Amino acid sequence: MSTDVLEATVMLEALRVTELRLLLSKMGKSKSGLKKDLMKRVVDLLHNECNPELLSAVGELHKLREVSKDARRSSKPSPVEIISMPACVLPENPQSPIFVCTEPQMIKLPFYQTLDTILPPTPLVPMYEGAMQNSDFLFHLILERVCLCACSRENKKLLIWAAFILKDAVVECVFRICYSESIGVEEDQYPPHICVSVNHANCPVECTYSSNKLGTEPSRPCRPIDLTPNLYLTFTNRFSVLWGNFGKSYTVAVYLARVVPSQDLLDQLRSTAVEQQELCRQRVSEKLRSDPENEISTTGLQVSLICPLAKMRMTVPCRARGCAHLQCFDASFYLQMNERKPRWTCPVCHRYAPFDELLIDSLLCGVLESCGEDVEEIEYLSDSSWRAVRHDKSDKNKETVQHQQIKHSKISHIHFCVLMTERKGLI
Ligand SMILES: [Zn+2]
Ligand SMILES: [Zn+2]
Structure with a gap:
């Protein structure tokens, strides 16, 4: 048994009936029975099929459970029921209505010079009941873009991408997030309880909270989050944002940026x-x-x-x-x-x-x-x-x-x- 499967089996212990049911229905299995039946079914699935999708889903649910536990510990028992599943991935088709939504202008950051847009400003859409949300995005990095630059003879961009591929330290793939409602330029603002992962590896988010009340947004400044270390250059990248939905709408974007020293x-x-x-x-x-x-x-x-x-x-x-x-x-x-x-x-x-x-x-x-x-x-x-x-x-x-x-x-x-x-x- 691989360590991943072992880890996931341990994580299952913390999950609730609703979450086990979500997992089973996602995998196309029956979701009836008592908790121990559901548990056995999921464990069997883990051990026999070792499906990476299932592994990551267990990981995400477990993480959510931890977040909600922390929230409960730090405040009075909250009415927030956390039932969530990793979202079905957003369509990549640019014709999809999700991309035509309002596009707030992210504020120009002097320390980050935007070189290319990887994911244009896209709203975070709440998909589940309850506060905790999980939004997934897929994007390809190199092949498509390099071809695109080469075809359109954008040599400058091509050079930038070359620098990125060669792991030139000053070129980063950064994730930014701000409010959607605004007219004009928006300063970066993380949503409450933000947690970011790229290809299932956690991306550290530097943030401080002014209070540990559930639903508090991290204090500004909210810097761009570096996604670079865990990116695949040639495969499709999956990037997930865990966030708390407390009535505000947010927009996310991913850019290739040069980090400008002072x-x-x-x-x-x-x-x-x-x-x-x-x-x-x-x-x-x-x-x-x-x-x-x-x-x-x-x-x-x-x-x-x-x-x-x-x-x-x-x-x-x-x-x-x-x-x-x-x-x-x-x-x-x-x-x-x-x-x-x-x-x-x-x-x-x-x-x-x-x-x-x-x-x-x-x-x-x-x-x-x-x-x-x-x-x-x-x-x-x-x-x-x-x-x-x-x-x-x-x-x-x-x-x-x-x-x-x-x-x-x-x-x-x-x-x-x-x-x-x-x-x-x-x-
Ligand atoms: Zn002054
Ligand atoms: Zn004097």
Whole structure:
């Protein structure tokens, strides 16, 4: 007896009568009798026929049982009855109505450059009563696609596929999932209790739940799931999604994507998103004019050269187009941070600051190059020049020295005002 069969036999123990009946009817056998009769019939089937379909069905049902057990353990007894079977596979015929359904646009992810579409956006359709659903998809990878690219002389795509076949680490086959209801671009969102497998091997899904209540969706960001390790290059691939149906509709898609490292994004930013010095100067003088604090308009506006994220001197100062503040943050740190956790939130004003919106401040770049390493803060003056703001040691105990050093206390006060307005999001 193979280990697979042995494993499946053990798994059967956990299944319920309804599930055993589902298995039997799927295999075209009688589903009448007591639990022990049903069990014997399934065990016989397993041992005599060793049908891979039956093996995987037992595995899936067992997994569902585990999920529901976990859910029960973590909350009050739930009314959710989990009866499910691996779905009959969706038709591959593109004429099938399933493919004409709404096609939400998945948000462009800077760290994943889409190279080819393997499974176009397709809705997850609940097939069973109860919350737990299983949706299966079939797709062929290489042969068909490579032929298609070769015939249509799409050499670029052909090269991409070659890279994939040669297991070039930066090309991945990724699975993405988002809401269906939306108009416009949708951010990725996993459904509750998501579990993904490719060719019956589990695909790890990195997700965190804000609560263990049944039906809670994993928290964002929900990254694309890498299906690559378990894919067949030449056979048909079966990819299954276990998910909780709690009234929301989701759309899934599979893409071939290049994983873009943050350094590449930084280079891209440097070559395409630099705001000209003249525009930067205009921005500063507008700020100086429009500032409600008279005091500031007559003196200057202070900007820290220390990145608010890394607390280190900036090398590539940037901010988002939508940011109303002069203060920059370091593009390199920001990209690295989002590579780890893609939140795309401006560290200064906490607004959405996606990659496409980032602009490098060339005026501040020049300042960083020309002033000493020890300078941590500068001041833009009303005559469109700037000067370094030097803090002597006593600045740290401002409280005590403020009254003695009149000149510095004025600077400290302005500095304070700038900080306050910055917090209020005015700068
Ligand atoms: Zn901002
Ligand atoms: Zn200061």
